[in-house]
Amino acid sequence: MSERPRVLMYATAVCPYCLRAEQILRARGAEAIEKVRIDLDPGRRDEMLGRTARRTVPQIFIGDFHVGGCDDLIALDRAGKLLPLLAGDAA
Numbered sequence: 001m002s003e004r005p006r007v008l009m010y011a012t013a014v015c016p017y018c019l020r021a022e023q024i025l026r027a028r029g030a031e032a033i034e035k036v037r038i039d040l041d042p043g044r045r046d047e048m049l050g051r052t053a054r055r056t057v058p059q060i061f062i063g064d065f066h067v068g069g070c071d072d073l074i075a076l077d078r079a080g081k082l083l084p085l086l087a088g089d090a091a
Contacts, residue, residue, distance in 0.1 A: 005065075007025060007061070009025075010048040012037065017058055025086075028086055
């Protein structure tokens with residue numbers, strides 16, 4: 001079994017999609033989610049934009065894989081690809 005990949009989520013405090021994405025990730029076994037609060041650190045917002053070319057939150061990375069936003073996370077889960085990705089078994 002592979003080492004669990006790092007989960008990073010660019011988020012803001014008041015975003016309901018960020019909260020939902022975190023709930024889904026935790027329900028699927030993600031224990032440590034590194035949340036980057038772009039509302040508190042504008043430099044990190046620029047970092048997010050550079051990495052994703054997207055302005056909306058959340059923006060979720062599992063390892064080096066850019067999942068996208070909450071809708072993308074839900075679609076990945078429904079396709080059966082989220083659990084293997086979180087386990088480090090898929091790319």
